[in-house]
Amino acid sequence: MTLLAYEDLSVSLPAMARPILDGVTLRVSAGEVVALVGESGSGKSVTARAALGLFPAGAEVGGRVRVDGTDLVGADAASLRHVRTDRAAMIYQDPRAAVNPVRRVGDFLTEPLRLVHGWSRAQADARAAELLGAVGLPDPARHLNQYPHELSGGMLQRVVIAAALTAEPRLLLCDEPTTALDVSTQAEILAVLGRLQRERGLGLLLITHDIELAAAVSDRIYVMYAGRIVETAPVGELFTSPRHPYTAGLLGSAPPLDGPPVRLTPIPGAPMGLLESAPGCAFAPRCRFAEPGRCDQSPPLLQRHGPAEVACHRTAELAAAPAPSLASRTEDR
Ligand SMILES: Nc1ncnc2c1ncn2[C@@H]1O[C@H](COP(=O)(O)OP(=O)(O)O)[C@@H](O)[C@H]1O
Ligand SMILES: [Mg+2]
Secondary structure, three states, X not given: OEEEEEXXXXXXXXXXXXXXXXXXXXXXXXXOEEEEEOOOOOOHHHHHHHOOOOOOOOOEEEEEEEEOOEEOOOOOHHHHHHHHHXXXXXXXXXXXXXXXXXXXXXXXXXXXXXXXXXXXHHHHHHHHHHHHHHOOOOOHHHHHOOOHHHOOHHHHHHHHHHHHXXXXXXXXXXXXXXXXXXXXXXXXXXXXXXXXXXXXXXXXXXXEOOHHHHHHHOOEEEEEEOOEEEEEEEHHHHHHOOOOHHHHHHHHHOOOOOOOOOOOOOOOOOOOOOOOOOOOOOOHHHOOOOOOOOOOOOOOOOEEEOOEEEOOOOHHHHHHOOOOOOOOHHHHO
16 A cells, blocks of 8 residues: 655746756555665765655645645645544654753653643653653663763654654655664664554655665665656565666665675766756766757656556667666676
């Protein structure tokens, strides 16, 4: 069952040369982990926030964003409240920014239950303790009495995850949930998220700039470039046979999570800012396969190629060409 569905979502600010998001179509089903990957500034956070009905001030919004059937584009206050309190929850990069530094962890967890959902203090306290246990904080009674500064970043992110689960959402939106944490804590937090997702059958949208991390934990990946989805495929397929040159570039420039070191090849050039626009493929200026007179003329549309959907004028030729092809990442290195 589809929990989250973006249909041709576009978000534009009047003063900018190109839209922040341009025709984004993306789906997350119940029980599914979907990753959205792209460089900084590509539009990932704007996409995530749209799932709570949050759009940049003054933005013109087109298309649909449905959470469990409720469309959030142009939604009334009651529909927004329903989705934000009962259906979807967001976890951000920096747990310290999510909590009030002068309130105890227990208050952070119980206040929404008491004030929004009308629970008694005893009910809310019991639920908070249970949730802290669920995110692997072994001594819930002690942690409920602590202040945020008494907890490490990893412990605090567990608290934030527990808070996101208080209302039993069906959809969890995680925007770079481990980017502010060290590598071993990152692995622990991902393990907690994965376990909760499986146990509770949640739909999970994982937003990250790290394609290796996305590949390690998700079922499907969407790759975003300059506000457009340029490729989507099941994770194994995307990882071994990237079809869009940008996807191949991301894989070739990311250090593997484990295994021996490999030679990395950065993608040349810089991403396109909001003050620039191009009539053709936004990636063409950085693409070693770009064909003048074609790739710079019209934007490629997302089209099905085998198990993937790809927005590249040259996908069919690149798949057929013996060399130089996109190749798999091992050959690429
Ligand atoms: N509220 C806003 N007002 C103006 N520009 C915004 C706003 N939010 C995001 N942007 C711009 O939209 C683009 C995409 O931002 P964002 O979704 O945060 O990127 P990402 O999360 O992929 O790094 C960026 O160029 C950013 O500066
Ligand atoms: Mg972001």
